[in-house]
Amino acid sequence: MTAVPRVVIVGAGPGGFYAAEALFDLGLGVEVSMIDRLPSPFGLVRSGVAPDHPNLKKPIETYDAIARQPGFRYFGNVEVGRDVSVDELLQVHHAVVLCYGAPRDTGLGIPGETLPGSHAATEFVGWYNGHPDYRDCHFDLTQESVVIVGQGNVALDVARILLHGVDELRKTDIAEHALDALAASRVREIRIVGRRGPAQAKFTSRELGEIGVLPAADVRVSPADLMLNPASREEAAARTSVNLKKNLGIFARYALSVGSGPVACYFNFLESPLEIGGDGRVERITLGKNRLEGEPFAQRAVATGAAREVGCGLMFRAVGYRGDALPGVPFDERRGVVHCESGRVISDAGPMSGLYAAGWIKRGATGIIGTNRACSGETVEALAADLPGLVQAPRGGAVALAGLLEGRGVRTVDYPAWLRIDAEEVRRGRIAGCPRRKFTRVDDMLGVAFA
């Protein structure tokens, strides 16, 4: 090798930080720059992980240690595609690793979906976590009946936040505006709806079990829904179906009615939303009944033709996410991810020299925080194998990138500037009696960063 390898990572979430960690662990003295659209780093660990799960935010300590490694430089408040292009990044680095996530919800594609009161769960999650993009969202929590479509952990996060008392949430780093709105909540009924059965639900068992111990919850599951078809019984019997078996045990408890809180929390299975109706806002939702067809572990929901209507003033869809395309980067429109193999971005002409992807924009929105560590590890393995061919000539790296951005008048937030924002959030939290009170507007963050 003839030059110091200079790599830039786009996106400061888990995928980005684990890519940085793997690059440093190569022991080759790699320079790692990391760009994020927001002044604040840490992606969904900051703005996705629910505030009542503080343990799951601890990876931030790991990321902070990575950011303090020699050779690391943070460029916050920089948007790739607006402030700088992927082509420009490739010109001044030996490699670019795209880790910018998959924040867009896929939608249900049904009539009435755009009525006021129908929301993507991602908006609600971003809002209660203080993500600046969702600062001005409004959720009508004076409604009594809520439907959540989807059977993954995001659906449970939304339900849990609605079920917690604000006194509990006040001790967390939840956004202040969310506390105010939740304090006025009149939600009395939450319905979590999934198109397939209890054996196919993607909930992790611990999160599923958590709902049942919330004092506000009166959890209900229909015993009839737990009568599994033969293929589902086969799925449940498999030795590898550890989480599934636990989930079925929890649902069986819930079928006996768990809790006596004021908010009824239903799990409804084998139902798909067909239409959202209402006069100027969400008032009801039509749910079509499904049955399962297909081989074990590949069962699909097929409509039976039967349907029912349930009243509902607020609806969240938590059914899947996709990333956005970037100019010049091959994109799989169907899956909403960058087109790649083992982390190498692939165009019609073959692998694109120096361009890689990791995290959700590589594999889609699946898995938990740690899944991204394996994912980024695989990408950096590919990058390391290609490195001898990439580092033939020196590149400007972080210094060149900083100069380019400065020339364009972009106000970049470096890591010390982020630490000033961080310290101020923690200080505000101490006064409020919680771990952190987040800034929820970019301008407020920049005010502290450049004070």
Place this chain on the structure above:
Amino acid sequence: MGVYVTENCVDCRYTECVKVCPVSCFHADEKMVYVDNEICIDCFACIPACPVQAILGEEDLAEEQQKWIEINRERSAVLPVIKKSVDPLSTADAKRAALGF
């Protein structure tokens, strides 16, 4: 709460768990890996990653497996952190077959 590596890991040490640990809380010796529960965040990413289901949450430990709580604590305290996965032990495939996985 807590996550513990148990007997199925002995002579296997596939280290698939290490790849997905978000906080690098695994430690290893020549036989198996151990979790440092002072560092572990209870995310359970490692539990489904293990090909021989050696890793269990505290609530899933059987009576005779309770000893692994102390073993994980003691061994992780004195062994180095393992950040990257390594090749399984030469005995791994035989042990895995014997366990029926």
